[in-house]
Amino acid sequence: MSGFVKGSNKILLYDLLSRVITVDERDDFVLRLSDFISDLFGRRGEISDKIEKNFSFAEREKLLELIKRKKLDLNNALKLEKFINNIRQEVKNMEVLKLVVGFEISSEQLSKISAWLIRNLDRKIILDVTIDKSIVGGATIIFKGKYKDYSLKKYVEENLKNYA
């Protein structure tokens, strides 16, 4: 994580990104940030309206809170643009964890996993989830070029060999 957000601001940012868990959600958020930046200078109207247009209620609240903590002027489009760009860059550069699971994982379960990652690794990691039922249970993990198979299938196979 860059030095852009630190301490409690980081927590606030992670709160903002609480619904940004998977790569698809990340890409969508980055796009909305880009749209917002475009709107800052393109469309007429209040900035608050533009925020409302591009972000959900929860995201809006957290974004405004962040802007307030940064002591930014909401009417200063340039500074606001720079701030949003930093957020966008921060999100784009977030680490991606490829996860292969053996079941239809729900959004709620993905949120829990994301929360576990933040809690245990002290950083936000985007998930790239694939479902492969042949692994039966557990997960296969690929992170920064490292591959680890912690699937139930592998566990059973290894134990069978030991008994053979």
Next chain:
Amino acid sequence: MFIETNTLIYILITQAALFFLLIGFYFVYVKEENKKKNIVVSVEEEKILREAHEKAENIIEKAVEEAQKILINGQYLREDLQMEISASLNKALLKSLEEIGKATDIFRNDYDKLFSSFKVEYAAETKKIIGQLHEEAESEVADFGKIIKNETLEAQKFIGEKINAEFEKVRQEIEVYRKDQIDQVNKSIEKLTSRILEEVLGKIIPASDQEKLVVDALEKAKREGVFLE
């Protein structure tokens, strides 16, 4: 003598015939000559010739009668001779048989004496030879026994080594086969297990347990340093 009598008869008949033939020829010759000379044969000469012819015929008839008598006598003689000869032959045969019997007895006695002496000699010799053979056989049997014993021990050793080698070979082959079979069984078990895992276990594990398994995997990854920056 019988044969000589026959010959005599033949000679007589032949002579008579020749004589008659000559007389005939002479008569023809004379006639021819007379014809040539135109000489008439006198009655006297013809009478002489006729007389000669009659005499010749008489001679021949007598000769034939004599010959027949001789033949008959000869036949009687032959029968007498045959009887005499048979009697003589029988006598001779009996005498010969008697002589042969005597000779046979003598020969048998001599043979018995000779045979007895041979028997004694042969028995002694045979006993001697048997004794020698027995000794030789005993010696050979003893040698043979030693050879057999040695050969048997060698053979036992050879066979034992062969059996051991074959046993080891078979044992290795069995081991290879066993490992191969075990590998095949293991592969089959793995395939079956995978199928069971996928088709059964995957469906019966509840979502909460699945989530727990994923979190366990993340924790393990963290322990193993997968997430190190």
